[in-house]
Structure formats: C-alpha cells, structure tokens
Amino acid sequence: MTAPDAPHPDWDDSYVGVPPPWDIGRPQPAFVRLAEAGALSGALLDAGCGTGEHTILAALHGARALGIDVSPRAIEIARHKSAERGIDTSFQVLDALDLDGLGETFDSIVDSGLFHVFDDAARTQYVTAVHAALRPGGHLYLMCFSDRQPGDWGPHRFTEGELRAAFASGWRIDSLVPDRFDINPGLDTPTAEAWLADVIRLAPQ
Numbered sequence: 001m002t003a004p005d006a007p008h009p010d011w012d013d014s015y016v017g018v019p020p021p022w023d024i025g026r027p028q029p030a031f032v033r034l035a036e037a038g039a040l041s042g043a044l045l046d047a048g049c050g051t052g053e054h055t056i057l058a059a060l061h062g063a064r065a066l067g068i069d070v071s072p073r074a075i076e077i078a079r080h081k082s083a084e085r086g087i088d089t090s091f092q093v094l095d096a097l098d099l100d101g102l103g104e105t106f107d108s109i110v111d112s113g114l115f116h117v118f119d120d121a122a123r124t125q126y127v128t129a130v131h132a133a134l135r136p137g138g139h140l141y142l143m144c145f146s147d148r149q150p151g152d153w154g155p156h157r158f159t160e161g162e163l164r165a166a167f168a169s170g171w172r173i174d175s176l177v178p179d180r181f182d183i184n185p186g187l188d189t190p191t192a193e194a195w196l197a198d199v200i201r202l203a204p205q
Contacts, residue, residue, distance in 0.1 A: 011071035015051070021154075021183040022113050023050055027057040030143055030179045030196050031112060035061040039141065039198075042107030045133060047096040048114030052078025052089065058110065059089045066102075068094040097125050099133040108139045113181065116144040116155040123166065131170050136203035140171075142196075143179065149193035158195060167199050174198040 014020040027035075031054050034040055040058040049055050049067030051074050058065040059082075067089065069075050075091045082089045094101060096114060109130055118126055130140055147157040160176060167173055179196040183189075 012073040015073040019184055024182050024184055027053045028112055044108050045106045046110045050074050052081055054110050054112055055089050056082055056087050059087050066090045068092050070095050097129055099129040105135045111142040115142055131201055134201040138201045140199040143194050146193040146195045170202055172200045174200050
C-alpha cells in the first residue's frame, strides 16, 4: 500500500525489518471469503503476490496457483513459506506489466493492493496486460484503496467512477462493493477502506 510517488520504487526495501503495512502474515479476509465460496480455482495468477499468502490460500483451495512480484526478496519469502507449509505453489519474479512473458492465460487473477500503486499510464498498461492474461470469461478479483478512507497516507484512493472507467472496455464488472483491508499495526487504524471488485474479461467481438 505504498503511494505511487516514485514510478519504480525499490520494493525489496519494503521487506527488510518490520513488515510493511500490507504484509499481515495471512490472507485478507475478503479473499478468504472468496476462496471459501469456491471462486479461487483453476489456473490462478496472484499479481503482486508479495510474500505469497493469497497464492498459498488459492492452492489450499485447489487452484493451480502462480504468484508473481517484482521483489526478489518477497518471492524468496513466499517460496520459503510455501515449502515450510508443504503447499504446492509456484512463484516467479516478474513485473505485472509484463505478463505476456508468462506465455499462458489464467482462469482467474487475484490483485490485493497492486492496482492502486500504479500511476495513470502504468495503470492503463496493467489493465491491458491483465486482460491479455485472462481467458475470456475469466475473473479478476481486485481489491484497492477507496476514496472513503480518510487522510492522505498510502496509495491512490479510488472512487467507484474511476474503477468503472478503468474497466469500461473489454470487461464487465460483476460486482463492486465496499470492503476493508486489514493492515499491520503502526498506523492510526487496524483497517483501511477498500473496494472489492469482481471483473470479468469479455470475449473479443
């Protein structure tokens, strides 16, 4: 949940010492609910997976789960977690803007707190990359900061209108509801206002 002030922040630094606010050592409750409902299944990509909690969650619920992140340190931690828990997952150091490098498509993509770190240009590139990486009918489960969150710390706060505009072409928003991120102690609140979206990739016309 880092503000997008620098276009290429050194994400490795975030995983040294005290865990960053988004790395809570367990999956976000919203994604636990999705997993328990059977939504995280098939071939699944966790984009910006950090230390891998949502990748591991999906694998535990039967998905063939791949987590990617630009931070080699985060991926190293994720691999260690997965091996320690005996969970069959895959992790790869990769920029989510370069998903074509994977050479495969997915039934679903999880995004917990990645979308909101991009600037406008990178965000457009990301939406295009995710669209190409999803099979037609596939689901993007996206959770991002909401404009309902007070203060000015953290990443960009999205309005409902901004989210709908970002996915206006080639997508159908199946649901878009208020939710909350759990965050690590150290800020004024243990949670932060969020949007949780289920966005479906449409087939080409």
